Amino acid sequence: MSYLVLARKFRPRTFSEITGQDHVTRTLVNAIKRGRVSHAFLFCGPRGVGKTSVARILSKALNCREGPTPEPCLECTNCKEIAAGISLAVREIDGASHNSVENVRDLIETLKSRPPQGSRYKIYIIDETHMLSIAAFNALLKNLEEPPPNTVFILATTEPHKVPDTVISRCQRHDFRAISPSEIEARLVSIAKEEGIEYELGALKMISRLAEGSMRDAQSLLDRVLAFGDGKLKESDAGAVLGVAEKTLLLKLSEAVFGRRPDDVLNILDEAFNVGLDPRLFADQFVSHWRDLLIAKFGGEKGLKIRGVDESSVVSLLRQVEGVSQDDLQDLVYLAREGADQAIKSSYPMYALEALAVRMATRQPVYDIAKLLSGSKVQNSVVDNKNRNAAQPSIERTSSYEQKHTLTGESTFEKWRSFVNFVDSKGKKAMSEILKKATVKEFDKGTLSIVGPQILVNYFEDRDNISIVEAFLNEIEPGNKWRLKVDLESEGDVKSGESIARLEKKAEMESRQKAIDAIERSEAIVNIKKVFPGSSIEH
Ligand SMILES: [Zn+2]
Structure with a gap:
């Protein structure tokens, strides 16, 4: 089963099938009933929450042979063609790829024509509206000011702040919201029932939480877990596929980073990849784990709970950040985010993650300038008491190159x-x-x-x-x-x-060599070398 199969199959067909956006659909239904439909709409909200679906349903409602009606028949030619995406009266434009001057001219040209035979309205659905060029916005603006007869614009965007105010002010704006986990769960339950899928509720709960408010993401996650589990939906499968059960592993990893133990870091990653975690998905979780640590540091227990961090990991998160300075943590979070981003794009995400984690575990800590100037002893601020021994080598290295x-x-x-x-x-x-x-x-x-x-x-x-x-x-x-x-x-x-520039260069070479050595010694690489004798790793 491929991605988005369920999302396509269960795409809502009527306003009543839209989940979690009652405030939007109710307004639209009432407007259609009263015959007071605006000629321009702006649908704002996160991805995967139903903006395009509502735009298509609205198109059907306006052009249905039985309409305009809040309940399109779904049977007439117009309804069927719109659902299949082949209606000549409804044009869907992707703002991200159709933003050139030629595209705009083309659009203006079609605005002059009348709606095709049998259709009441010409409807333009523009997705990712914020990606349009200035020229495109200007052309659009002119038509929003003096709308051609029987033309409806539906603009959708995930980033309304990037849409010019002049455009926003001429549209009827509807703000779609992220869908709550319980609403997603209810929808997944009904899909599972309709498909005759045997399921454990825990699996659906897990997916609902991970989807972060997006119904489309929830459905594609459901697809993936189903593909793994042979048709049955088990919580343990969901954990294995989605890597959710591995919070303890992430905690072990950050503990090793804080303790400056690159060898442990590599062993923990080996463990993760050996159980078959997808490195790219893991990179994603890695970043969100470091975000949790940041929240733990700056928002405390309350901050973690507000953001729905799993109860069972709250105590560990708080304990880990206790001995870490704010500067160091911010640095590490920055490294994690940049590095994970590169790992996700890399052809070798696993190696990239290993190099990243080792780099985080061996980086130079940020020194507190106030303490230094007051003459107090420099301490490795990353390390708490328990791990101080582990950090000794790096302090020695720092002073050894200054003794020279x-x-x-x-x-x-x-x-x-x-x-x-x-x-x-x-x-x-x-x-x-x-x-x-x-x-x-x-x-x-x-x-x-x-x-x-x-x-x-x-x-x-x-x-x-x-x-x-x-x-x-x-x-x-x-x-x-x-x-x-x-x-x-x-x-x-x-x-x-000895200038700082020279010393930094030297330290960077040393730390790079250390990371390379650590990777060379890691179990994964040793195993590869066993299988391919004489092979070498390119850095
Ligand atoms: Zn119809």
Whole structure:
């Protein structure tokens, strides 16, 4: 059974078959009864909630041979042709692909003609309206202002804020809402009964929750579970297919990331893929798991419950984020989102996920600038007490490459790095990038003296840039009247000087090598190498 089979088969045919949008259908039915149908509609709302279905039903209601009627007969030629998508009176236009000037001209041309024989109205259903070009909107606007006789426009969009106000104000607007899990569940139950499918209610509940308000998604998920389970709908099958039962696995994974244990991370992923989880679906869950952690950190228990996070994982989520700094968590969530996005698009989503998770588990933590400047000991803020031992290697690595640093002491260098991060956090990205190329000669008692390549010297020939740096210095360490000195680096500086840029490059190489080593050692790769002796992994 392929995707969308059920969605197509059970597409609603009448207003009464539409789920969860009573506020819309009631208004439309009343308007048709009173003969006061608008010539332009705007249907807004999330995907898969019935906008296009309602547009088609409205088309039938207007053009049915028995109509206009709120209950189209479904039997006449017009009703049948509209249902089959072959009616000459109803044009469905995809705003995403039909937004060129030619498409618009074509559209305007057809507006001049009368409705085809036997049809009362010409109806234009424009999907993804927000994707139309400016030219298309302008052409549309003219026709919304002076509607051609017997023409009805139905514009649908998931993003009404991208539709010009001038267009919105000329349409009768209807806001479709996400369908509640219980409404979806009721519909799935009736589909299962009608299809004679044996089902466990738990499976349908699971699907209803995962569909996130979209009936279309719910039906395609149902298709997938049915395809897996040989016609019977079991909760355990749904869990296996949809990967829902694996919340504990996701929790184990984030625990290993927080504990900076890349080897555990790889073993957990092995476990996930060995039970046959689809890596792309898993990537999706991975991101939403990190979102849950973010909510746990910033919204607490209440935030998690409002967003319907499963009761059983609330305690674990709260406990995991306890020892994690806000900055670190935001960084990790960002990495998870970007990385998962790439994994989903990748030809090797499994490897991409492994590399992502290892990267998250080995990344440099964000240091707290206030603590650094007050001279307190730098702590790895990602780690809670329980996992502190696991994090030792990374702290050692950080200090070992600073010990090699000959021109400035460790604390001066850390202080300098924090300062550059501070500049970056002030939105001065270009300035912080330039500063990373500098080697610090002196950073104390109101004097910051740096040397660097010509580009750095040129940059600070602009007096304003000097003033900005000095202002930042005064901001983080008031009391001194800070002065910035900038000089061209000597040959000796080039040889022995250590700028942030150079150290970052070195650290990145190290961490990349570590990730590669970890992947090479992972069970999956070892197994592949057993099967294909002499093979190598391309990075
Ligand atoms: Zn009809």
